[in-house]
Amino acid sequence: MLLMTYYAGLRVSEVAALNFNDVVAADGSIKREFQLAAEQVKGGHARVVFVGEKLRRELSTYVKTLKRRDQEQLPLFRTQKRDHFTANTLCQHFLWLYRRAGIDGASSHSGRRTFITNLAAKGVGVRVLAALAGHRSISTTQAYIDVNDDMKRRAVELA
Secondary structure (H helix, E strand, C coil): CHHHHHHHCCCHHHHHHCEHHHHECCCCCECCEEEECHHHCHHHCCEEEECCHHHHHHHHHHHHCCCCCCHHHCECCECCCCCECCHHHHHHHHHHHHHHCCCCCCCCCHHHHHHHHHHHHCCCCHHHHHHHHCCCCHHHHHHHCCCCHHHHHHHHHCC
């Protein structure tokens, strides 16, 4: 679940809303891209999520651990009762994981923020970042981009 935020930039509510067949193709392979329906997305605007090779490998490994019976109708990530996580429950779970790992100041949005910041640091344009994040405005995306000293050092070397 964490990797969906770090490698695809999904919101926790989007991760919670995923169904098995959103991400897994009929042949059992992980889709290279999938559609989030309007009801799965903040703001009600459907969007396409692109899945990189790292995340495809991790999801493939995860999917192999699932029981095969009627998976298509089930949430991709499910509670012990085989239900979807609620966005709130998943937020709390992420906070617990980060605390257990000793990461201070992390939140359920940390993976998404890291996804956007890492791509920005690699030179991906803000319009592409906004599209990947599902933001309607690039100013929203810009607020996600953290700037650190290493980024500033590399920037001055370009002058």
